[in-house]
Amino acid sequence: MTSVAEPVGGARVGDGVDPAAAGPGGAAPVLLAGVPRQRGEAAAAVPDPVDAPARRPRQALRPWRLLPTPTGTPFTFCYALLLLATSFYADHGNPSEVAALLQGSSTDVTHLAQAPLLVLVASALWIAGGVTSGFALVFLFVVTALERRIGGVRTAVVFFGGHALATLATEMPVGFSVAAGSLPDSSLHRLDYGISFGVMTCIGALAGLLPAWARWPLVAAAGYQAVAGLLNSSDPMTDWGHLLSLVLGLTAWPLLWHWRAQRSGPAPLLGDLGHPALRAPRTP
Template identity: 30%
Template structure:
């Protein structure tokens, strides 16, 4: 009975965040597919679906979508945990449409800014010209955005600012130590989520307040 009850609770949680778990299912399938490729074939395959400078200049929409369907490195389980902790919670809070809007915005903005920084670095002679073909796929920019918007869901000033400080360290420290274009992308993704937070949280509060909804309808 306990096992059955636990499974029911898990299923209810999954059903409450359909977008998160459909995305995870897609990532599981694509990760399994990568494990069946040779290292050379995998690199060639992912490069064609990367949001690198060459592919963005030729097929921007296609690679922006395709790059979010693959995980470089083939480690799916950690993302399953992160999606359940962050994505599912934000989707349950904002609803699937607003959660997806935050994900898309963070993914697109972070990609364009980080690739713009890389282009500047190549022209300045700081980065090698071969970087235009770098493999750049994954879901981490969207994850950073969701982690940013989640700040506005946490109750209590101590917990909220403690969480904010933690994510700022997680995504800010690599900018000081590594300073790669992906580090820039993660930081931009986080900032995008933080910018979206007040708007998303405000809209949810308004739609869930029946008195305010009635007042607006009577005007």
């Protein structure tokens, strides 16, 4: 029986050594039994960068994006300036003129029957309670966040669509009740203005574009606010309008998912947005 001498570090044909793993001169690395993570094993354990899934770079936190800017969110920025101007005039203008303007902007049954489009727009130019009210502060953050996700034109559609639909849905029963004799004629001239219906609609809409950890707490907080107002019964028509506006925003989620996908493609802005169409595609 003859034996064949082998050079140290060499390998015979048929030993299962990958030629690509051979070192300089074609010599394959020697793997010692019982020694973990040797050089050859470490090289084999490194995944191919082609097969490895691509990781998105983490975006730095930018707190200033929470507020409107003239270039990033032109609709919210210009609308906020307009509301600031009307609120300043309401606080410092002639009281009789301010009262006349507010009454003329009211979306009561009489004005809706005479000039519906005019009063629906005019009523959204004022903030009930001024710039220090809760809805004014929520407007800045919620409408800004919504516009950054779906754009200015679509945000305006959501805001004014919710404002108009909720207003009509709450005022039309008043007109029918007056005609039926259930309410006095003075109900046809009730003072009704402000941005709260549009803001509540945007809250419900924005919730559908957030990750689950932020979506459901936002819906719960807004729903609690609307239901608490109904239980207090301070202004039932307005409180019903707040709840209806929130529901309108929630029911608009499929449309918002479609808009968001058109605007930014399938990659979500802040992780999984909760809809299959907005998730990053898997590579085969």
